[in-house]
Amino acid sequence: MPIPNNNNQPCYYVVSYRDPQTNKILSLKAKTIRDSNVGLSFIFLSDFIFDTDSLVINPVAEELKNRFSNTKGLHLSIYNIISIEETGVENKGLKFEQDRLKVLILPSDNTTTTPH
Numbered sequence: 001m002p003i004p005n006n007n008n009q010p011c012y013y014v015v016s017y018r019d020p021q022t023n024k025i026l027s028l029k030a031k032t033i034r035d036s037n038v039g040l041s042f043i044f045l046s047d048f049i050f051d052t053d054s055l056v057i058n059p060v061a062e063e064l065k066n067r068f069s070n071t072k073g074l075h076l077s078i079y080n081i082i083s084i085e086e087t088g089v090e091n092k093g094l095k096f097e098q099d100r101l102k103v104l105i106l107p108s109d110n111t112t113t114t115p116h
Helices: 059-068
Strands: 012-018 025-035 042-049 073-077 081-087
Touching (some): 025 059
16 A cells, blocks of 8 residues: 655655566565666666554565565566556656657558558
8 A cells, every 4th residue: 555645755656566476466665667777678676665664564565575675676577567656746757768669550450551
């Protein structure tokens, strides 16, 4: 669950993804998302955020905190990502430096179209 917005809360991202190790759907909070140098179909998450002020212990959140406590960053396949939620007061929008998206629209049937 996202942390409620207040006036001095910076922007962060809540990334929901299918974990390739456990095949469970998890949500991870991160301050930074950028292009990955692993390949075109990966993003890099870093500066993880874990809720530590709660009186109630969430076992899934504790497991994530323990798993990623010494992790510098996570290269995550875009095919495992379900959603990326940007939250916080200073939303700047998610923009990748090396966006190589090219869309090619093919005809839906076997006919070809000629330019007019």
